[in-house]
Amino acid sequence: MDPVLKKPFGPPVNMRRAYGEALVALGQSRPDLVVLSADVSNSDHSFMFEARFPDRFINVGIAEQALVDVAVGFAKCGRVPIANTFAFLFATRALEQVRTHLAYGRANVKLAGAYAGLSDSFDGPTHQSINDLAVMRSLPNLTVVVPADPVALDALLPQMCDMDGPVFFRLCRNEVPVVFGEGYRPTLGRAVQLRDGRDLTLIACGVMVAPALEAAESLASQGVQARVVEMHTLKPLDTDMVARCAEETGAIVTVEEHSIIGGLGGAVAEALAAARPAPLERVGIRDQFTESGPYADLLRKYGLAAPDIVQAAQTALRRKENLQRQR
Amino acid sequence: MPKPSGRQAQEGGRPSRSLHRNPTTSMARQKTSQRGLDPLNYSRFWRPIRPDPTRLFDCLPFHDTYAELLRNTETLAYLIRSYTVYSMTCAALGHPGGSFSEAETLAVMYNYVLRHNPREPKWPMRDVFYLSKCHACPGLYAALALFGYFPLRDLKYYGCWGSHLESHPDWLRTPGIEISGGSLGQIPGVGVGRALALRRNGPNHNDRMVYVLVGDGECQEGSVWEAFMAAGHFRLNNLMFLIDNNKVQAKGFVSEDMNIEPLADKLEAFRLDVHEVQNGHDVSELVDVFTVLRQMRRDRPLAVILNTIKGKKVRECEYNPNWHTSAPRNVESAARWLDELWEQDGRRLGIPREFPKALARAIEIVPPLHDNPDQIAEKQA
Structure with a gap:
């Protein structure tokens, strides 16, 4: 295949x-x-x-x-x-x-x-x-x-x-x-799992899929197995996939080149709240206007690079562990 | 333009004849039991002048048919106004001013100009009519019902829960409605796209037309001018903008709120071929203008400025911004309006005196009740 x-x-x-x-x-x-x-x-x-x-x-x-x-x-x-x-x-x-x-x-x-x-x-x-x-x-x-x-x-x-x-x-x-090879066969409305993992799930869309995969590599080197899901369709959202990832991995990080309000992060938060609440960290632009500059530099400055995703993943993991301790 | 005469018809070797019997006189002959008069059975009052409205044929060589066309279309305009009063009062909702100013235009469009097929609303070869001043849909709903797109009885449920007649048109729910809308200025551009697409659909579609009825106040919306500019740029000779120049908008008079004049000069400057109708309530002038425009060779989109009066034929509403939005307050005032319409038009067109009375009796105010707009304004104040 x-x-x-x-x-x-x-x-x-x-x-x-x-x-x-x-x-x-x-x-x-x-x-x-x-x-x-x-x-x-x-x-x-x-x-x-x-x-x-x-x-x-x-x-x-x-x-x-x-x-x-x-x-x-x-x-x-x-x-x-x-x-x-x-x-x-x-x-x-x-x-x-x-x-x-x-x-x-x-x-x-x-x-x-x-x-x-x-x-x-x-x-x-x-x-x-x-x-x-x-x-x-x-x-x-x-x-x-x-x-x-x-x-x-x-x-x-x-x-x-x-x-x-x-x-x-x-x-x-x-x-x-x-990012994708010959075997990529997406269907509208269905999320694609790109990498399996049991510790948490990174859900990304658009150009942030590549840094999310890089972040997963980096997390793997720290012993954290991150699942990576590509959510190419924000609406209708694949809520089954979101719920399953919450169930199976217990923590979620969304990654998007967009405000953390109302985009992928918002959509996943709504789905989690409705189906299966789990710690969620949203990587995106933090409710502010940006500025002119080189693209890669802007992405770094506004927190949209692989290290930011790793950091968000670590926060999500800590929240997940705290939650497990409380239980 | 020269009036066609009966002599021409005889010279042509074709018998002078009616396309069908005049329904109003034939009905009068039937000596209908006045008590049994059902005002929601329109076919007893009026029928389309063209038995098959999908066929465009020239009525004018037949002198008596021309007269009949005018009489029939005036009857349609009278009925559009009357049923508009009926539906608005049932709904306690509506925009009478704009519905009355467009009544003759709608009557001439549907009875004479448009090729359309009420039995097949999506007939692929039809002309397209867009009402851009969507709030004036009670008039359009009445016209569509009179042509049999849906039962006249449905007018009672205009704007009601569960009804297919939304307070502003919804093309997905109402047969004969071509586009949804409500907020102004969004449909002229769709007319441009449709005309452009039709032109690219091949020779079979070459003589299909797209008509967009635009309000004068609506022309204050910037997007309308984007559409005019594009229409002129693409030289869409299969597109006609009809401007219902009724001079009144929601708050006051167009000339005072935000003057759009000199409108004809502006449209001309946007490379539209501009024509003016001196009296947009004169069916004969409208028929003549549309006849000439249809026969004219042209390489530009058409704009026809219709000189109309907002609220025409109900004295209380005429030129009165307060009747932009407001249904008749109650059945009694609706009955007064219906009588007024009959006095002006119904009587001379041979509509029985009983008709407006029966129509007023048929009014049922349908719950849930909408607040009287005046009361809403008071509450908001």
């Missing part, structure tokens, strides 16, 4: 280029696919689709509300539109259109949120997107997906287009290591 993980990680791949290629591949197999952009096709590399399928590409200009509305019009005609702009703009400027037509009206539109998390690192807090998952997750009927690397994107994008219903997915702007 092909391995799920690539060991060691493959050389970094530009996620934007991977997205452009994935769009072109999908455009070949799906004649009903339409790509719309609010003038960001050079940024998110959807220009690759434009070059290949010019009559299925629409630039609506710098007008995010029109972007979502026009995509809804295409969905009404039976097309499968993917609307493209920066992740934060879907969650802010165009949110009302997303709510009314996609969430409430269930228009079959896919939203590609580019430059997610801190990945638009040099454009600063106005462009960085740290609460998009919280916003999107709060909307009924909307599916929320965070592909971790190009392999995940290739596997998940066709599924998002096959399902009949609105989807928001977020994409990193920068180079990311290839």
